[in-house]
Amino acid sequence: MAEVLVYVDHVDGAVRKPTLELLTLARRIGEPVAVALGSGAENTAAALAEHGAVKVLTHDAAEYADYLVVPKVDALQAAYDAVSPAAVLVPSSAEGKEIAARLAVRIGSGIITDATDLEAGDEGPVATQSAFAASFTTKSRVSKGTPVITVKPNSAAVEAAPAAGAVEALAVTFSDKATGTKVTARTPRESTGRPELTEAAIVVSGGRGVNGAENFSIIENLADSLGAAVGASRAAVDAGWYPHTNQVGQTGKSVSPQLYIASGISGAIQHRAGMQTSKTIVAINKDAEAPIFDLVDYGVVGDLFDVVPQLTEEIKTRKG
Amino acid sequence: MSLRIVVTVKYVPDATGDRHFADDLTVDRDDVDGLLSELDEYAVEQALQIAENADDAEITVLTVGPEDAKDALRKALSMGADKAIHVEDDDLHGTDAVGTSLVLAKAIEKAGFDLVVSGMASTDGTAGIVPALLAERLGVPQVTLLSEVSVEDGVVKGRRDGDTASEQLEASLPAVVSVTDQSGEARYPSFKGIMAAKKKPVQSWDLSDLDLEAEEVGLEGAWTTVDSAAERPARTAGTIVKDEGEGGKQLAEFLAGQKFI
Numbered sequence: 001m002a003e004v005l006v007y008v009d010h011v012d013g014a015v016r017k018p019t020l021e022l023l024t025l026a027r028r029i030g031e032p033v034a035v036a037l038g039s040g041a042e043n044t045a046a047a048l049a050e051h052g053a054v055k056v057l058t059h060d061a062a063e064y065a066d067y068l069v070v071p072k073v074d075a076l077q078a079a080y081d082a083v084s085p086a087a088v089l090v091p092s093s094a095e096g097k098e099i100a101a102r103l104a105v106r107i108g109s110g111i112i113t114d115a116t117d118l119e120a121g122d123e124g125p126v127a128t129q130s131a132f133a134a135s136f137t138t139k140s141r142v143s144k145g146t147p148v149i150t151v152k153p154n155s156a157a158v159e160a161a162p163a164a165g166a167v168e169a170l171a172v173t174f175s176d177k178a179t180g181t182k183v184t185a186r187t188p189r190e191s192t193g194r195p196e197l198t199e200a201a202i203v204v205s206g207g208r209g210v211n212g213a214e215n216f217s218i219i220e221n222l223a224d225s226l227g228a229a230v231g232a233s234r235a236a237v238d239a240g241w242y243p244h245t246n247q248v249g250q251t252g253k254s255v256s257p258q259l260y261i262a263s264g265i266s267g268a269i270q271h272r273a274g275m276q277t278s279k280t281i282v283a284i285n286k287d288a289e290a291p292i293f294d295l296v297d298y299g300v301v302g303d304l305f306d307v308v309p310q311l312t313e314e315i316k317t318r319k320g
Numbered sequence: 321m322s323l324r325i326v327v328t329v330k331y332v333p334d335a336t337g338d339r340h341f342a343d344d345l346t347v348d349r350d351d352v353d354g355l356l357s358e359l360d361e362y363a364v365e366q367a368l369q370i371a372e373n374a375d376d377a378e379i380t381v382l383t384v385g386p387e388d389a390k391d392a393l394r395k396a397l398s399m400g401a402d403k404a405i406h407v408e409d410d411d412l413h414g415t416d417a418v419g420t421s422l423v424l425a426k427a428i429e430k431a432g433f434d435l436v437v438s439g440m441a442s443t444d445g446t447a448g449i450v451p452a453l454l455a456e457r458l459g460v461p462q463v464t465l466l467s468e469v470s471v472e473d474g475v476v477k478g479r480r481d482g483d484t485a486s487e488q489l490e491a492s493l494p495a496v497v498s499v500t501d502q503s504g505e506a507r508y509p510s511f512k513g514i515m516a517a518k519k520k521p522v523q524s525w526d527l528s529d530l531d532l533e534a535e536e537v538g539l540e541g542a543w544t545t546v547d548s549a550a551e552r553p554a555r556t557a558g559t560i561v562k563d564e565g566e567g568g569k570q571l572a573e574f575l576a577g578q579k580f581i
C-alpha cells in the first residue's frame with residue numbers, strides 16, 4: 001500500500017488534535033508515515049501509533065525554533081525524498097500552509113489548501129473545500145506531481161487505529177536558506193484553560209453589541225457553563241475588548257463546531273466566512289433584521305444583557 | 321541607494337456581492353464588481369510607511385489579472401505608490417496559486433526589488449500562500465504574517481502573532497514580507513492623490529515579456545483541477561422568538577432538546 005506523509009503539529013511532544021484527524025484521512029489514501037520535528041518530537045510516537053501511523057520520522061535541531069518555516073520545509077523535503085509518498089498532508093495552520101506551499105514548489109507539485117474532507121479517487125485524492133465564505137463547496141485534485149494538501153481542523157473524527165508507529169531518525173541537511181529569517185524572541189500565549197477555538201465542540205462569540213471589554217465576562221460565563229471556547233467578531237477585537245487570537249472570520253479563525261452561539265454580532269459576510277459551516281447556529285441580537293438570523297437554527301430577538309445571563313443561569317440550574 | 325519596494329496587489333470580486341463560479345469553474349469576474357483586495361490595502365499602507373521612513377524609496381505596485389485589474393493598481397497609486405506593473409495575458413485565465421507565484425516572481429525579478437510586500441491572503445482565494453511561494457521562488461527570506469513591520473539599515477523586523485506564540489522576526493534584505501489586517505488601518509486616497517495617480521506610469525507586460533510559455537500557466541497549466549463546485553444548500557429557516565422576559569429560558573430549552581445541555 002502507498003505511503004502518505006503526515007506532518008505532525010505538536011507542542012513539546014503533545015500532538016495537537018488536527019494531526020490526529022489528519023491520520024484518519026490519511027488512512028483513506030494509504031499508510032500514514034508521520035513526520036515530527038523539534039523539541040519533544042520522539043514523544044509524539046505513542047499517540048501517533050495509536051491513531052494509525054506505521055512509522056514516525058523524527059528530528060530535532062535548534063533551527064526549528066530559531067528560524068522561521070524554512071528548516072521545517074527542508075526536513076519535510078528530506079522525508080519526502082526518503083519515503084516517495086503518494087501524498088503529503090499538513091494541518092491547515094498559518095505555518096502549516098506556508099510549509100506545504102514551499103514544499104510543493106520544491107517537488108514540482110500542486111497544492112490544495114484548507115480542505116474540509118478527503119477521499120481516495122481514481123486520479124488521486126479528491127479534496128473538498130469551501131469557497132466564497134463557505135457559500136460554495138468544491139471538489140478538487142492536484143493534477144501535477146505528488147498531491148500536497150492542507151486540511152482544516154474538525155474535518156474528520158479522530159479514530160483509534162493502532163499501528164506499529166516505529167520511530168526512525170530522519171536525516172536532515174539544512175539548506176543555506178534555512179537561517180534566513182531569525183526568530184529573535186518568542187512570547188508563548190497564556191492558556192485560558194478553555195478549549196482551543198478551532199477544536200472546540202461549542203463556541204460562544206460576542207460582537208460589537210457586547211459593548212465593552214468589561215462586559216465580555218457575560219460571554220465567558222456562558223461559555224464556561226457549556227465548556228465552550230470564546231470567540232469574538234472583528235469589531236469587538238478592533239475595539240480592544242478581546243484578543244485577536246479569538247477572532248472568528250475571514251482574517252481570524254475559521255471554526256466548525258457542533259454549536260455556535262453569536263451574541264451582539266450582525267453576521268457580516270467576513271464573519272460568516274469563519275462560522276457558516278457550524279452544525280447548529282444560535283444568535284441573540286436586538287435587531288430582528290440582522291443578517292445573522294438568516295443562518296440560525298434558533299434565534300432570540302432581544303437584549304443580550306437580559307438573554308445571555310438568563311440562559312447561563314438556566315444552563316447551570318439544569319446541569320445542577 | 322533607493323529602496324525598491326514591490327507591493328503585490330490582487331483585483332478581486334467584491335465579497336459583499338453574489339460571488340460564484342463561471343462555467344469553467346474559475347472565479348466569475350464578470351457579474352460581480354471588482355476591487356483592490358481590502359487585505360492588500362494593508363500591504364500598500366505598510367509599504368508607504370516604510371518608504372516614508374527611508375531616505376529614498378520607490379514603490380511599484382504589481383498585479384497579475386484581467387484588464388479591469390488596472391482599477392486595483394489605480395487605487396494603490398492614488399494611495400501614494402509611485403508606479404505600477406500590470407501582467408495581463410489571455411493565457412493567464414484560470415492560473416492557480418502556484419502558477420500565479422511563478423508569474424509574480426518573474427515580474428518581480430524583472431522589475432528589480434529589495435523588498436516585496438504582500439497581503440496576508442486574497443479575499444477570493446483565501447489561501448494565504450503566495451508570499452511563502454514568492455520567497456521560495458525568489459530565494460530570499462520570508463518574513464510573513466506580520467502585525468508590525470519596520471525596515472532599517474537593510475534589515476526588516478516584525479512581529480508575527482501565531483496560535484501558540486507571538487514571535488519577533490528579523491531578516492536581511494532582499495526579503496518577502498506579508499502583513500495582516502492587524503498592521504494598521506490603510507489610508508484613504510486623497511483628492512490630490514487621485515489626481516496624481518492619473519499621471520503615474522502603468523506598464524503592461526504579457527507572458528512573452530516574462531519569458532513564460534502559455535503551457536506553464538492558465539487553466540491548462542494549472543497544478544490543480546477543480547472537478548465540481550456546488551452552492552451550499554441554504555440553511556433551513558430556524559425558529560426565531562422575541563424576548564419577552566423568557567428568551568434565555570426558551571433558548572436553554574432548545575439547547576436541551578438538541579442535547580447540548
Ligand SMILES: Cc1cc2nc3c(=O)[nH]c(=O)nc-3n(C[C@H](O)[C@H](O)[C@H](O)COP(=O)(O)OP(=O)(O)OC[C@H]3O[C@@H](n4cnc5c(N)ncnc54)[C@H](O)[C@@H]3O)c2cc1C
Pocket residue numbers: 206207208209210232233234235236247248249250251252253263264265266267268269270271274284285286287290302303304305358359443501
Ligand atoms: C477584509 C475584511 C476582513 C474581515 N474579517 C473579519 C473577521 O475575520 N471576522 C469578523 O467578525 N469580521 C471581519 N470583518 C469585518 C466585518 O465586515 C464586520 O464589520 C464585523 O464582523 C462586524 O462585527 P459585529 O457583528 O460585532 O458588529 P456590527 O456589525 O456593528 O453588529 C453588532 C450587532 O450587535 C447588535 N447589538 C447591539 N447591541 C446589542 C444588545 N445589547 N443586545 C443584542 N444585540 C445587540 C446589533 O443589532 C448589531 O446587529 C472583515 C472585514 C473586511 C473588509
Ligand SMILES: Nc1ncnc2c1ncn2[C@@H]1O[C@H](COP(=O)(O)O)[C@@H](O)[C@H]1O
Pocket residue numbers: 328329330331357359360363382383384385417420424437438439440441442443445446447448449450451
Ligand atoms: N494575481 C495576483 N496579483 C498580485 N498579487 C497577488 C495575486 N494573487 C495573490 N497575490 C498576493 O499574494 C497575497 C496572498 O494571496 P493568496 O495566497 O492568493 O491568498 C495577496 O494578498 C497578494 O498580495
